[in-house]
Amino acid sequence: MARILENEKANYKNVMVFAEQRDNKLMPVVFELLGEGKKLADKLGVKLTAALIGSDVDKLADELFSHGADIVYVTDNPALKEYTTDGYAKVISTMIDQVKPEIVLMGATHIGRDLAPRVSARVNTGLTADCTNLEIDDDGKLLMTRPAFGGNIMATIVCPNHRPQMSTVRPGVMKKAEASEGKKGEKVTVKVDFSENDIRTKVLEVIKQTKSSVDIQAAEIIVSGGRGLGKKEGFELVQKLADKLGGVVGASRAVVDLGWIDHDQQVGQTGKTVRPKIYIACGISGAIQHIAGMQDSEYIIAINKNPDAPIFKVADYGIVGDIYEVIPELINALDKAE
Amino acid sequence: MNIIVCLKQVPDTTELKIDPVTGTLIRKGVPSIINPDDKNALEEALKLKDKYEDVKITVLSMGPAQAEEALREALAMGADDTILLSDRAFGGADTWATSETLAAAIRKIGNYDIIFAGRQAIDGDTAQVGPQIAERLNLPQVTYVQSFDIKDGKVTVKRALEDGYEIIEVNTPVLLTTIKELNTPRYMSVNGIFTCYGEGKYKVWGLNDIDVDVTNIGLKGSPTQVKKSFTPEQKGAGEILKGTTKEVTTLLVSKLKEKHLI
Numbered sequence: 001m002a003r004i005l006e007n008e009k010a011n012y013k014n015v016m017v018f019a020e021q022r023d024n025k026l027m028p029v030v031f032e033l034l035g036e037g038k039k040l041a042d043k044l045g046v047k048l049t050a051a052l053i054g055s056d057v058d059k060l061a062d063e064l065f066s067h068g069a070d071i072v073y074v075t076d077n078p079a080l081k082e083y084t085t086d087g088y089a090k091v092i093s094t095m096i097d098q099v100k101p102e103i104v105l106m107g108a109t110h111i112g113r114d115l116a117p118r119v120s121a122r123v124n125t126g127l128t129a130d131c132t133n134l135e136i137d138d139d140g141k142l143l144m145t146r147p148a149f150g151g152n153i154m155a156t157i158v159c160p161n162h163r164p165q166m167s168t169v170r171p172g173v174m175k176k177a178e179a180s181e182g183k184k185g186e187k188v189t190v191k192v193d194f195s196e197n198d199i200r201t202k203v204l205e206v207i208k209q210t211k212s213s214v215d216i217q218a219a220e221i222i223v224s225g226g227r228g229l230g231k232k233e234g235f236e237l238v239q240k241l242a243d244k245l246g247g248v249v250g251a252s253r254a255v256v257d258l259g260w261i262d263h264d265q266q267v268g269q270t271g272k273t274v275r276p277k278i279y280i281a282c283g284i285s286g287a288i289q290h291i292a293g294m295q296d297s298e299y300i301i302a303i304n305k306n307p308d309a310p311i312f313k314v315a316d317y318g319i320v321g322d323i324y325e326v327i328p329e330l331i332n333a334l335d336k337a338e
Numbered sequence: 339m340n341i342i343v344c345l346k347q348v349p350d351t352t353e354l355k356i357d358p359v360t361g362t363l364i365r366k367g368v369p370s371i372i373n374p375d376d377k378n379a380l381e382e383a384l385k386l387k388d389k390y391e392d393v394k395i396t397v398l399s400m401g402p403a404q405a406e407e408a409l410r411e412a413l414a415m416g417a418d419d420t421i422l423l424s425d426r427a428f429g430g431a432d433t434w435a436t437s438e439t440l441a442a443a444i445r446k447i448g449n450y451d452i453i454f455a456g457r458q459a460i461d462g463d464t465a466q467v468g469p470q471i472a473e474r475l476n477l478p479q480v481t482y483v484q485s486f487d488i489k490d491g492k493v494t495v496k497r498a499l500e501d502g503y504e505i506i507e508v509n510t511p512v513l514l515t516t517i518k519e520l521n522t523p524r525y526m527s528v529n530g531i532f533t534c535y536g537e538g539k540y541k542v543w544g545l546n547d548i549d550v551d552v553t554n555i556g557l558k559g560s561p562t563q564v565k566k567s568f569t570p571e572q573k574g575a576g577e578i579l580k581g582t583t584k585e586v587t588t589l590l591v592s593k594l595k596e597k598h599l600i
Contacts, residue, residue, distance in 0.1 A: 036508065062410065082504075085469070085479050110499050114481045115464035118432065121473035126434055126561030129464035149461055150351030153363055155567040162561040200478035201508045204494075208502040245600065269463075278599055288356075299599055300576075301590065307578070316576035317593060319586050328589040334600070337591045 009102075011161040013327040015041040016101035018092065019050040019064055019072070020111055024057055026178075028217070029107030031067055033169060035177035037105055039048045039123045047071055049101065055081035057132050058187075067177040072187050073099060078096050079194045080217070083090055083111050091192050092192040096123050098190060101164050104140055105134075116168050123299040126159035128167040134174075142167070151292035162291040172217045172273040173296070209327070216265055221247025224267055224294075225255060228283020228304060228323060232260040233332040237327050238263035238282055250274065250294075252284045268293035283323050286311025303327070339384045339390060342444055343417070344455035344471070345376040347408035352459045356569050359414040372408045375456025378516040382486055383454050384416045384524065394418050394445055400428055406540065410502045413534035414526035421447070425544040430557030433462075437470030438559065442550035443543060444475060452493070453513040465515070465546060472513040480506050533560040535553060 017033035019026060034048065035250055041048040047070040050059055054076065063071040075091045091181050094114065096104065104119075106112035108130040120127035133145035137158075142165040145156045159165040216222055223242040233247065242249045249265060256266045267274055269289035279297035284290060286302070294300070294315050303326050304316035312318040319326055349368045357364050372380075380397065387393040399405050399413040400423040409420035421443065428439050444453065453472075458465035465481070468511075472479035484503060485496040489512050497505045498517060526534075543551070553559055579586040594600045 070590050085481075089473075110482050110497075113465045114479070117464075117469035118473045118479070120434060120466070121437060121470040124561075126432060127466055128467055128562055129433075129462075148463065148567070148571065149349070149354055149363060151348075151570065152351065152354045152356060153567050154570050156565045158565045159536070159562045185571060190341060203558050204505040204507055206499075206502065206504045257585075278594070293569075299594070299597070312578065313575045316578065317590055318578040318580060319590065320581055321586070325553075325583050326587060328581045330590065333584075333587040333591040337595060337600075 009163060012102040013101070014047045014049050014071070014101050014104045015044070015105070016049045016051055016073075016099070016164070017069075017330070018104070018106040018112065018115070019052045019060065020107055020109060021052070021054050021057055021060060024054060024060065024110070025191045026060055026063060027107060029109060029111060029112075029169070029171040030064075031176040032174040033105045034064070034067045034069060034108060034172065036169065036174040036179060037103075040103060040134060040136055040142070044102070044140060044272045046102070049073060049099070051092060051095050053080055053088055055079075061185075061187050066181055066183050066261050067180045069183050072185060073190050074187060075192050077191045077192065077194065079199060083226050084199045084201050084203065085114055085118055086199045086201065087194065088115050088193075089122060090194075090198060091190070093122045094232065095190050096164060099188075104164045104166045106166075106168050108170050109191065112168050116166060120166050123164075125162040125164055125166055126157075128157045130161070130303055131167045132170050132173045134167065134169070146270060148228070150327075151289045170273055172275065200259075213321070216248050216250050216264065216267065216276055217272055219246045219274070220276050221246040221280075221296075222249035222250045222267070223247055223280045224252065224272055224284055225261070225282050226252035226284030227254040227258075227262075228285070228292075229255070231253045232258075233285070235261055236266065237324065240278070241327050241331055242283075244334050245278070246278070250279075252287070270295050281311050281315070282327065284311055285309045339393045339452070340450045341377070341386065341393060341395045342447060342450045342453045343380045343412070344381050344440060344468070344469055344532075345380060345397050345399050345408065345412060346373045346455065346456070346459045347371070347399065347401055347405040348459050348461045360501045362569075364425055367591045370404065370407065372411060373456050373459045373461075374518060375458060375516055377456070378518055379454035379456045379522045380415060381415065381521045381523040382516060383452075385521065386488070388588050389415060398425065398440065398443055398447070400436060403542075409540055410534045411526060413539050414530035415524060416527065416530060419539060421541045422461065423496070423543050423548070427545045427552065427556050429535065430560070431555060432560035432562045433464050433466035433470055434561050435555050435557075435559040437474060438554045439465050439548070439550060440591045441474035442548040446473065446543075446548055451491075451510040452488075453477070453511070455513065455515050457515040457517050464512065468513060468515040476509050477511055479513045479515070480508060481515040483516050486514065486520065488491060
């Protein structure tokens with residue numbers, strides 16, 4: 001009953017990305033969705049559109065246009081100032097009903113993963129979570145690939161008989177759209193009215209926690225530490241090397257679980273996906289869950305005592321040795337090279 | 339206060355291995371556990387039961403017959419009732435069809451104030467079933483709950499964000515999805531282990547026990563389908579640098595310089 005007929009599919013057209021904003025600033029993943037969405041739209045020969053929702057967000061449309069959006073659907077309402085599931089689900093569902101996109105992409109953020117399933121149940125379509133690869137097949141269907149079973153296997157999912165085809169996309173994986181200044185597009189206002197009981201949760205406060213750590217997803221060089229460091233203090237040495245290279249410190253899940261370092265710095269399946277220019281893994285054995293989060297780095301360097309550690313299978317350069325000997329010597333060598 | 343906890347039995351994915359020859363998942367010998375986030379969901383319900391007298395906890399799960407083990411464990415931890423949704427017709431469901439089935443069972447249980455569910459299961463990592471159940475039952479939802487408080491039917495929670503948290507207020511009935519920061523799940527009690535096999539504490543419901551459209555459940559009712567699965571491609575191994583520590587570090591620096599990486 002929920003599925004749609006073959007001849008109805010043609011009514012669904014264009015790719016829509018959710019232009020998630022917080023404090024009226026577009027999230028980094030939006031530019032990744034625009035980059036990926038453009039690729040899909042070009043392949044299908046359709047338009048790239050964006051759904052912009054919030055209060056006083058109108059001016060963000062230009063940024064979406066310059067990063068590739070052809071049409072921006074805007075719902076601007078004071079009731080939408082803070083993200084609420086009820087408020088945003090109502091708007092996105094209305095937009096989907098009205099403009100019928102064939103593909104809807106959202107960032108797999110804490111907001112996207114709250115909103116997308118709610119919407120998929122409401123508009124009666126499938127949803128694929130946390131995708132790391134999207135492609136269009138020969139029939140024009142969206143192929144959504146994602147890790148499952150802790151990253152041990154990859155699954156390619158299709159949504160053949162329902163529209164739109166929806167997916168949340170893992171932040172940090174897709175390439176960001178480049179800006180082309182002055183590119184314009186069409187802005188369409190979608191009017192959604194709210195009555196008092198439409199939004200059942202009340203956001204009392206939003207608290208930002210300033211972390212001492214830097215954003216590892218934005219870093220060009222990451223030096224990561226794992227259980228092989230042997231002790232929490234080992235991260236001082238890792239930090240030293242990171243400082244020397246102008247990079248930041250990352251970590252494996254094992255040491256985050258041990259409480260040696262903050263979860264914010266965790267790379268991998270249950271942490272962050274990174275693709276820096278240089279990734280140096282120190283004392284990280286290379287569990288599949290970790291590799292899933294860093295294998296797209298441009299250059300991977302592994303330092304590990306155990307020559308059979310799986311991390312060496314993905315490393316461009318490997319050094320078999322003791323972290324506490326290799327890192328100081330590496331810092332020396334960097335000093336000399338200056 | 340009536341609480342429903344949604345719980346799933348999952349393979350311990352940290353114990354999974356890939357068969358190097360066939361490239362498929364080796365499931366044999368992999369222990370089945372209660373999904374970690376779901377244990378936090380149950381613990382939060384149990385904390386309410388510790389605090390208030392009139393709390394009844396019903397744990398609901400969908401899965402094969404062996405999931406009974408997980409529900410008995412939930413009983414031994416302190417749950418009052420458990421229901422396993424188990425029927426061939428439910429099998430192979432994606433999150434859309436799973437939430438349809440679970441929502442139908444929750445309607446049958448009826449009369450609930452709070453539904454706790456783990457944020458996501460470690461086998462699928464989708465985090466979709468909780469919100470989809472909430473939508474089907476027309477309930478408000480809060481996901482990523484890291485702290486919880488209730489006073490006079492008004493719930494106040496902290497919802498984790500990537501860079502902080504929100505404080506959200508919502509009335510019951512409500513569906514909340516929980517994360518590990520919320521609490522530390524208790525162990526089964528000795529008394530619980532003795533009584534968890536007690537009469538009437540564990541029920542199995544099949545297709546005929548719930549009111550659900552058969553075209554919306556199981557593999558056939560699922561909008562999404564797995565087209566193929568494969569082991570992740572790993573890029574080829576590179577070069578292991580050989581020599582003394584001094585030699586290899588110097589060599590590494592010169593290689594990185596050569597490639598203009600530093």
